[in-house]
Amino acid sequence: MYLGKTRLGNMERNYYRGSMADAGLSWIDKLMHHFWIGSLIMMIIVGVSIVLLIGYLVALSTPIFKLEDVSFKGIKRVSQAQLLQKGGLENGVNLLALNLSEVKKNMETTPWIKKVFLHRELPNKLQVVVTEHQPVFLVPIQPDLYYLNEEGYLFKKSEVKEGASIPILTGLEKKDWTPTGHLNPSIHQELVSLQRLLSQGGDPFFPNKISEIHYDPDCGFSFFTLERGIRITLGKEEIPARIKRLERVWAELEKRSDQSQLKGISLQFGQRVIVHGLRSKSQNTVRRKA
Secondary structure, three states: OOOOOOOOOOOHHHHHHEEEHHHHHHHHHHHHHHHHHHHHHHHHHHHHHHHHHHHHHHHHHHHHHHHOOEEEEEEOOOOOHHHHHHHOOOOOOOOOOOHHHHHHHHHHOOEEEEEEEEEEOOOEEEEEEEEOOOOEEEEEEOOEEEEEEEOOOOEEEHHHOOOOOOOEEEEHHHHOOOOEEEHHHHHHHHHHHHHHHOOOOOOOOOOOOOEEEEOOOOOOEEEEOOOOOOEEEEEEEOHHHHHHHHHHHHHHHHOOOOOOHHOEEEEEEEOOOEEEEEOOOOOOOOOOOO
């Protein structure tokens, strides 16, 4: 029933407005209401935290989480016993109590270890995934030999018992290294490119046919073969073309009956190839197309 703007209509609207106002809470009541709700939530959080803490402490003391099995992946040059000792993984240690960051840090102090990944397998197993350094050269730094990895980092002193059979990298000076033991980036880049080129082909030179690679800042790279110590000089420029030229010349020389007298091959003179130690009508000089 519409009452319009009559007095009765106004009274009805005022009645409902007044009733809602009367039913409303004062700001103090609202504040107290929120306070009790907040207190209740806080007590619930504290209670749950206490329960979780008690549960964690009980778990630390229960034998069900006692470490019983440690599996290793990726180790070739270090022993499991060595890593267990480095990581402090003694018998009876609680798996939940282990600080994996600390265990990882301690294991990675082993010279051969590059990176360690740890994974808990509850209730009592730990998986250790290891990435080892891959040595590509031995570098003489008097009076010792050091391993150089793929990233150009000297990571460990070589020991006789390890029986390393990788090429030696010579000719480097103190200025060619950073304070952290890394090879100068520009030299390292040249070396990586040379490795890649010498590793190609059906019968590559690197690494099994090379005993030494020598670096000279003025004359570039040269290397010595493992068999008979033949010196092959590449120089500084046009290395890819010179290595292709070397492959063709080498294939021809292997057919000769006097190849055992070969002393060296020089490729640093453009397209001219000089063969040392062999007699030929061309006076030991061969011209090849690039």
